[in-house]
Amino acid sequence: MKVFWDPICLLHDPPYEILSGDKVPYFESPARLQVIKKELEEHPSLFQLELTDSSSGSIDIIGNVETVHGRGYLNYLRNAYDEWVRDGGSVDAVLPNTFPHQKLVPRLSQSHVDSLSPVAKAGYYCFDLSSPITKVTYSSVIASVNVALSAARELAITSGSCRPKVGVFALCRPPGHHAGTSLSGGYCFVNNVAVAARFLQGFNQRPTDKPSVAILDVDYHHGNGTQEIFYSDPSVRYVSLHAEDDYPYFTGSTTEKGIDDGVGANINYPLPRGTQDSEYCAVLSNAVEDIKKFDPGYLLLSLGVDTFVDDPISDFKLSPSCYTHIGRVVADMGKPTLFVMEGGYHLETIGKNVRAVLQGFEEQG
Ligand code: OKP
Ligand code: ZN
Structure with a gap:
């Protein structure tokens, strides 16, 4: 499996976040990416790492990001820090x-x-206190979405040739699934999986043959941003398994089914705190059935491993073997699959758990 990544993704490193009133070290740290990369590098027969370079001009990054996000919002992300400091901000x-x-x-x-x-704009474009913009944030955000786009392009090319089952992994950060069209939050600024989905729909296609895509989100948290972006779009099915009554608190219920033409294309599976393997796997097979019925041209997996029992900010109790199972089940859907990194904060295990998903996929069938 090809794995795309970019060292520029390591630059974004806010000194803290505000978590339930406490100033705490930033959980979404560069070390996350380092440990996952290290784990995959230790299995060179399974994973081939590919560096991306967002300054190469090989992909129109901004043009692709603008298929999802508002121009005013992107200008804000690019200029916010400089305007903030000029205005006397921290x-x-x-x-x-x-x-x-x-x-x-x-x-x-x-x-x-x-x-x-600047401080009023920050309130307008952001919904919480966990996505601080530092001097280097914009560079990492652009590198991150370029990783997703590069991986998506690789998938589009290789799945067009006649390989039976193909998966590509975008090892990107900052993550994306909480970012809405004009909203940052939850460590997210640009919705990487959403931009990749739109890219795949437009790749070498006449508009009339636009392939449908499904996004399966297995991160512990509900992907409110991805839901919002595709809420009225019948060509993108969004299916999420996540904790109910946890962050981001106000989205993710079963009653959120989509709007207008998109009704039925948004499916939420909220699960109780403490959810274990057996319960999780049972609900996952329902989610898989939803996607099979939709029969998408591509499958995108918002891959969070913060469902793990030891995750420091989450409350599910999944075991290591569950991640291999997730990979196998995803492979069984038989679709060209783009894995896009989202959450997972237990540094000692996220590498192994991510590898287990990808290895489960590769070794299935
Ligand atoms: C990002 B991703 C409350 C924690 C709130 C923000 C969490 C963002 C998660 N217990 N902090 O979906 O992994
Ligand atoms: Zn998460």
Whole structure:
């Protein structure tokens, strides 16, 4: 399996996050990527690592990102830190003071938003206190989505030739599934899996032959951003298994099924805290059935391993063997599959658990 990554993804390293009122070290650390990469490098017969370079111009990164995100939001991500520091903000990072709660403000025009002060803009474009923007954040965010795009391109090319079952892994960070069209949060800025999905739908296609895609999200947290982006889109099915009553708290219920033409294309499986292998696997097979019925041209997996029993910020109790099982079940769907890295915060085990998923996929059938 080819594995794409970029050392620029390591630069984003905020000094802290605010977690339930405490200032704590940033869980979504560069070390996460290092340990996963190291684990995969120790199995060279299974994994071939490929470096990407977001300055090479080989993919129109911004053009692809704009298929998902608003231009005003992207300009904000690029300029926020410099404007913030110029305005006297902390050199550590951009973090908001207030959020434009629906009862607090009417709909704002883009020109109004563009004229806001840096700290007000931060509140407008961000929904929590876990995605600080530092001096180097934008570089890592662009490298991260370029990793996903490069892996998607590889998948599109190799699945077009006649290999029976093909998987490619985008080893990217920062992660993406909480990022909405114009909203950062939950360690996420650009929705890597969403941008890759749109890329695959447009690759070498006449608009009339646009392939459908399914996104299976197995991260512990609900991918509110991915849900929002595709909520009215019948060509992208989003299926998520996640913890109910945990972060991001306000999304992920079974009643969220999509809107307009997209009704039925959004499927949530909230699971209780403490969920173990047997329960998880049973629900996973329902999710797999949903995707099989949809029969997508591509499958994208939002791969979080924060469902592991020892994860420091999560409350499921999955064992190591469950990750091999996830990989096998995904392989059984028989689709060209793009694995995109999301969460997982227990540094001692995330490498092994990610490897188990990918190895389970490769060795199946
Ligand atoms: C990102 B991903 C509350 C923790 C809140 C933000 C979590 C973001 C998770 N227990 N902190 O989906 O792994
Ligand atoms: Zn997560």
